[in-house]
Amino acid sequence: MGDLPASASVVVIGAGVTGLSAGWWLAQSGIDVVVIDKGIVGWEASGRNGGGCSHYQSPLFAEEQRLWPQMDELLGYPTEYVRERIIIQRDHALLDHYLAVGRMCTAMGYRVDPLDSAHAQALVPLTDESCLGGIHLRFGGHANPQRTVQAYAWALQDLGGRVLQHTPALAIETAGGRAAAVQTPRGRIACDALVVAAGPQAGLLLAPLGIDFPVTAARAEMIVTEPAPQMPIGGVDGNGLYGRQTLRGNLVFGGGPHEWIATTATGPAARPTSPLVRSLARRVAEMFPRAAHLNVIRSWAGIVENTPDGRPILDRCENITMATMSGVGFGLSPASGHAVRDLVVDGACSFAEISKLGLARFAGLAPDWREQRGWQA
Amino acid sequence: MRDRHALDGKIAPAEAHYGTVVVGAGDAGIAAALAAAGAGDTVLLVDENPVPGGLIGSDVPQFFGGRMTAAVQNAGRMVEQVFASNPALAAAFGAGIDVRLGTAAWGLYANGPALQAMPHAQLGLADTTRAWMVGFDRLVLATGARDLVLGFAGWDAPGVMGAQGLHALLVRYDALASRRVLILGSGGLACETALLAQARGLDVAGLVEVMDTVQAPAELARRVAAAGIPAYLGHSIAATRSGIDGIAAAILRSPAGADVAIACDTICLALGAIPATELLEAAGIAAGGAITLAGDAAGPAPDLAYVAAWSQALGRLAPADTIVCQCEAVSRADVLDVRPPHYLARPPALAARTLATLAGDGPAHPDQIKRLTRAGMGACQGRRCRTQVACLLAEAQGVPIEQVPVATLRAPVRPVPLHLLADWQETAAMAEGWDVWFGIPTQWTPYADIGTPREAEIVANGGNMHV
Numbered sequence: 001m002g003d004l005p006a007s008a009s010v011v012v013i014g015a016g017v018t019g020l021s022a023g024w025w026l027a028q029s030g031i032d033v034v035v036i037d038k039g040i041v042g043w044e045a046s047g048r049n050g051g052g053c054s055h056y057q058s059p060l061f062a063e064e065q066r067l068w069p070q071m072d073e074l075l076g077y078p079t080e081y082v083r084e085r086i087i088i089q090r091d092h093a094l095l096d097h098y099l100a101v102g103r104m105c106t107a108m109g110y111r112v113d114p115l116d117s118a119h120a121q122a123l124v125p126l127t128d129e130s131c132l133g134g135i136h137l138r139f140g141g142h143a144n145p146q147r148t149v150q151a152y153a154w155a156l157q158d159l160g161g162r163v164l165q166h167t168p169a170l171a172i173e174t175a176g177g178r179a180a181a182v183q184t185p186r187g188r189i190a191c192d193a194l195v196v197a198a199g200p201q202a203g204l205l206l207a208p209l210g211i212d213f214p215v216t217a218a219r220a221e222m223i224v225t226e227p228a229p230q231m232p233i234g235g236v237d238g239n240g241l242y243g244r245q246t247l248r249g250n251l252v253f254g255g256g257p258h259e260w261i262a263t264t265a266t267g268p269a270a271r272p273t274s275p276l277v278r279s280l281a282r283r284v285a286e287m288f289p290r291a292a293h294l295n296v297i298r299s300w301a302g303i304v305e306n307t308p309d310g311r312p313i314l315d316r317c318e319n320i321t322m323a324t325m326s327g328v329g330f331g332l333s334p335a336s337g338h339a340v341r342d343l344v345v346d347g348a349c350s351f352a353e354i355s356k357l358g359l360a361r362f363a364g365l366a367p368d369w370r371e372q373r374g375w376q377a
Numbered sequence: 378m379r380d381r382h383a384l385d386g387k388i389a390p391a392e393a394h395y396g397t398v399v400v401g402a403g404d405a406g407i408a409a410a411l412a413a414a415g416a417g418d419t420v421l422l423v424d425e426n427p428v429p430g431g432l433i434g435s436d437v438p439q440f441f442g443g444r445m446t447a448a449v450q451n452a453g454r455m456v457e458q459v460f461a462s463n464p465a466l467a468a469a470f471g472a473g474i475d476v477r478l479g480t481a482a483w484g485l486y487a488n489g490p491a492l493q494a495m496p497h498a499q500l501g502l503a504d505t506t507r508a509w510m511v512g513f514d515r516l517v518l519a520t521g522a523r524d525l526v527l528g529f530a531g532w533d534a535p536g537v538m539g540a541q542g543l544h545a546l547l548v549r550y551d552a553l554a555s556r557r558v559l560i561l562g563s564g565g566l567a568c569e570t571a572l573l574a575q576a577r578g579l580d581v582a583g584l585v586e587v588m589d590t591v592q593a594p595a596e597l598a599r600r601v602a603a604a605g606i607p608a609y610l611g612h613s614i615a616a617t618r619s620g621i622d623g624i625a626a627a628i629l630r631s632p633a634g635a636d637v638a639i640a641c642d643t644i645c646l647a648l649g650a651i652p653a654t655e656l657l658e659a660a661g662i663a664a665g666g667a668i669t670l671a672g673d674a675a676g677p678a679p680d681l682a683y684v685a686a687w688s689q690a691l692g693r694l695a696p697a698d699t700i701v702c703q704c705e706a707v708s709r710a711d712v713l714d715v716r717p718p719h720y721l722a723r724p725p726a727l728a729a730r731t732l733a734t735l736a737g738d739g740p741a742h743p744d745q746i747k748r749l750t751r752a753g754m755g756a757c758q759g760r761r762c763r764t765q766v767a768c769l770l771a772e773a774q775g776v777p778i779e780q781v782p783v784a785t786l787r788a789p790v791r792p793v794p795l796h797l798l799a800d801w802q803e804t805a806a807m808a809e810g811w812d813v814w815f816g817i818p819t820q821w822t823p824y825a826d827i828g829t830p831r832e833a834e835i836v837a838n839g840g841n842m843h844v
Contacts, residue, residue, distance in 0.1 A: 146748030270661030310820025
């Protein structure tokens with residue numbers, strides 16, 4: 001494990017995918033950056049998710065789309081990125097809904113082709129005539145979260161940045177209203193600027209500074225089957241599920257109810273799954289009848305944070321830049337790190353207007369916003 | 378206010394509830410079941426045997442090593458054989474215990490810090506026709522022990538198996554397709570396996586021990602010697618010879634460096650066994666309170682210093698392309714260099730990364746090896762490679778194996794087909810509250826529409842817009 005430096009130009013708290021990408025972007029700008037994490041890189045939901053890269057709603061999306069096809073080359077490590085996605089449905093109302101979503105995306109300039117049942121079956125050989133149709137997104141894609149988080153960490157090291165695992169941030173030291181250092185059990189790291197990308201823990205770290213960073217954590221579950229024959233497009237969602245077929249062939253799918261959990265400074269002691277895995281198995285078997293015989297060989301849960309409106313927070317207060325992508329950070333990561341880099345270095349995002357993602361929108365947020373939404377453990 | 382997309386209230390109560398549920402119908406499990414029944418409890422006793430032939434072929438739950446006869450494919454015959462080999466089962470039936478054979482326990486769910494949605498603790502079961510959940514006041518896990526596996530050149534050929542696998546095929550199933558077996562190890566497990574095999578008519582080619590002395594207690598060692606079974610002390614396996622039927626010979630390396638060929642069709646790893654506590658590990662909970670371990674599942678961990686000595690001795694002779702993970706075809710070199718699977722490129726930056734550099738950023742976790750190399754990500758659920766990966770990590774980091782975390786186990790701890798695991802009777806609340814992702818409608822509003830009249834229209838379109 002690397003020695004604890006006495007200081008760094010920028011300290012990033014949180015080696016999730018957003019913090020790692022931010023560190024990588026800062027290192028690309030030649031900035032002396034240290035990313036610290038309570039555990040191992042990408043150990044929470046950044047490394048345990050559906051791998052989707054298709055967030056049409058985000059102001060960062062155009063940059064995300066520009067970057068993903070280049071990421072293997074830019075990082076120097078494989079991410080398993082594959083372009084395009086398909087959403088199939090076996091329920092008329094859901095199919096109509098997604099056809100409407102497709103028309104909305106097309107109107108935004110992201111092409112979506114409607115699929116009738118025959119076309120859908122041709123593109124998704126594991127389904128059958130129970131599939132009524134779907135949409136083919138000629139944008140977006142998917143990648144391997146576990147491989148990608150390690151790729152970011154290694155790439156930022158290759159540029160001279162440092163990643164300190166097993167080094168939790170205990171507190172942020174301030175001087176004159178600015179972040180001056182981060183305290184860890186191994187000592188303190190002084191910094192000129194700070195990035196807080198600590199996921200569910202971000203709120204706890206920022207509260208002593210008088211910054212209300214409204215996030216709350218939940219546990220979401222996925223299941224994995226043994227490999228199936230490779231489909232032409234692995235990024236297939238539908239029937240209430242999100243996920244992908246990996247390049248190895250495994251079907252990896254999640255969806256359905258989540259569980260709100262209490263957040264502690266040290267993070268979750270365990271990330272159990274529940275019998276929800278049986279409802280996931282049912283939906284995968286329904287979506288892919290020709291794969292229903294495949295064994296489920298594991299399941300997992302990831303802990304994600306959500307903001308009150310489910311939208312990202314990307315903001316800077318003095319020399320502290322704060323970032324959460326509210327539960328959909330993986331796909332946005334190439335662009336979110338760029339935005340964080342811009343906020344740290346230039347004070348403003350260079351490639352997108354992101355003012356509506358600031359903390360100011362929560363000025364009137366009721367203190368009991370979690371209770372109002374039923375978002376409590 | 379309730380979040381209608383949250384999990385609470387959506388998981389059904391178990392379809393049956395028992396005072397005591399016992400998993401595993403070995404001696405300890407049957408004793409626990411009989412004791413509970415004798416005390417007037419309602420008792421369910423499940424045992425995964427006979428394991429379906431397909432799983433036996435996948436080395437689940439033991440390392441069967443492909444040395445089973447076609448008899449394992451005959452389900453009716455296998456049930457008869459399980460009864461014939463375990464007379465105490467009759468007593469369990471006689472005591473009014475609900476005995477279910479061929480029924481695997483694949484998941485244990487109880488409320489804890491990050492799971493509060495369980496209406497009560499439940500055990501997930503599956504046979505070859507369906508999966509279901511049972512509730513319990515007391516749960517006894519008499520799940521036995523599983524094989525401890527280390528690899529060497531050629532160990533992925535049919536005929537290399539574990540002592541638990543050999544015992545199951547020989548005694549429980551009477552379906553072992555071996556004639557001449559060489560046993561690795563000389564401790565109690567190895568000596569007892571040798572004597573059992575010989576008593577059942579197998580030719581025992583000998584014991585191989587990397588240490589300089591027989592590890593078993595003196596009396597047991599004396600019995601093995603008296604049986605004419607040679608012990609190759611200070612020897613390790615340098616290579617194997619295989620033909621169309623798998624293993625044909627083991628090439629041992631003597632302390633003097635000479636190679637000795639031992640003809641055999643089976644090489645049995647008998648270096649120790651691991652208490653089969655997968656259900657607890659996957660649930661992230663410890664035994665205690667309502668849940669107890671019994672029999673070999675409550676037994677001691679294997680002698681890890683001994684395992685490490687074997688791993689190092691085998692590793693010194695193993696070529697770089699020696700397989701570690703059979704499911705995903707991951708070799709020693711793949712693990713030591715954290716190489717990606719064959720379908721991915723290995724660019725120069727990645728080629729400069731190794732297990733040692735990973736450990737330098739560490740301490741490294743076996744789950745990192747899983748995600749980078751895929752070792753342990755296959756259909757056997759890591760049973761055959763977990764110990765090997767832990768040993769390699771310990772060696773790369775220069776630490777005792779005890780200090781290496783255990784690769785994570787996850788439910789289902791037995792492979793269960795999608796259509797069987799599926800809950801076809803899920804609660805109405807589950808279906809009604811289902812959303813692809815959290816069901817927060819404002820999450821999916823296109824950014825340009827935020828704060829415009831179109832926003833309300835899009836939010837009204839519902840939360841199920843995750844693409």
